[in-house]
Amino acid sequence: MASPLQTAADPQHLIEPLTQKLSGVIALTAEERAALAGLQVPSRRMPRGREIVSAGRKYDGVFVLLDGAAIRYRALRNGRRQVLNLVLPGDFIGFPACFYEAALYTVAALNDAVVSWIPFPTLFALLQRQPRLSATLFCCFSSEAAMVGEHLIDVGRRSALERVAHFLLELLTRLQAIGQAAERSYRMPLTQELIGDALGLSMPHVNRTLRQLREDGLVIIDGQHVVIEDIESLAALADFERGYLGRFRIADFLDPG
Amino acid sequence: MASPLQTAADPQHLIEPLTQKLSGVIALTAEERAALAGLQVPSRRMPRGREIVSAGRKYDGVFVLLDGAAIRYRALRNGRRQVLNLVLPGDFIGFPACFYEAALYTVAALNDAVVSWIPFPTLFALLQRQPRLSATLFCCFSSEAAMVGEHLIDVGRRSALERVAHFLLELLTRLQAIGQAAERSYRMPLTQELIGDALGLSMPHVNRTLRQLREDGLVIIDGQHVVIEDIESLAALADFERGYLGRFRIADFLDPG
């Protein structure tokens, strides 16, 4: 089944997760909102498992994930796989690889997802006309880079228990930011095998670690349903600081429009 | 001893490592070179060990490393430390943390270093007037983010031997790009302890791993002097692809000026 190309009947709706994300960084003017809405980007449905970006191919633009979830990963020659990050609605797909001759990583849909496509000429024209959006985009890219940085700290210098705890808390915070998590619970989009590939652990050990967290009364996990029982203790265990997911301060340096 | 503030008597010279780096992405016009040279940024000498950026503090701009070397790292509560990346001349200091309320990581000079300071208003004004430079900067940030990404793959899914091999090759490539390495040799700017903090290994094991690489005839290490004996075998061992350090392709999408 070929993925049907949806006509962008309602571009305002389609680009909305991105607009919402950007407006969390600076207060967007009406003109900027109009410029974003005017992008007229087509959206495309991607079935579960489909590769949205394939490592080694080249792309003349960036994708934005509008609905669903995806993972960015690299498959190594020895059969192992490292998941770099989880892509959630509003996130760009293609950074930082999009400017390279060949994509560095593969991005695959975790479940049925919707993505839109912004060609480079369109993107650069937008940024040239709306310099404040350009600065905001720097912030978004910074945020993604910071998440990979925290991820590196996780994998490099934390125990399995600390890693999983940190992972669960980061996911809670990110999902809350886009309204897909309650105060202490959410739906886990990854299998235990993928959690292992993200955290540099084997699947059996992910399972054992989750069991330990459960036995310690820190989390409840039933299938995909995750409940954080004791956020304080979990955050202490994981040395979790949500600063890197938080607010930016460039608004002070930009003209109001 | 307070760090002496140098008068920017020769800004063209001072900003040169950055200009050289940017001109590796796109061919800079005379106007763009002049705009960069006109930045009039003061440079400052940082003695070995000095913190250039301290985690938790806030900064109203970015630094550019002009000479020397530095590490970006996070010190964890449990006393451990993770080095995120090595900062070399021409690299920005402050990305991705610079847009946050508080710096996420600490950046410390490895040896006597020279940095320049670009306040946000100056930077944003430059980018607004020179949109091609803005796009080029996106590429530079992409490159830094990609290096952290590769670093994550290294630490998450490779053995100690593969990690160290990959690390040595990445360093060779990066130092060559700025003319600080010969075809197969360079001066190692990090101690074995710091290599361990970068690769998620203990110092004794870094030592043993280096010895193994030496015994296998892949590298020669004598103090700070590193010679890659067998690049092919080392690259095969490390699964090293230099693509992420390589060329960009945004030039096609930008007007020549």
Place this chain on the structure above:
DNA sequence: CGGTACATTGAAGGGGCTCAATCCACGTGG
């Protein structure tokens, strides 16, 4: 000459991996 920083090497222990079996939920077709 003593102190500091870094490199080197050994011994012992543990955290996480590998390999393997089992279980369960679910969908699908006979």
Place this chain on the structure above:
DNA sequence: CCACGTGGATTGAGCCCCTTCAATGTACCG
């Protein structure tokens, strides 16, 4: 309606890579 296949979760046993702890070596410097 049940047999079967499949994807994922769960659990166990054994082992190995890497850590921790510790001692020693060595160059450099005040």
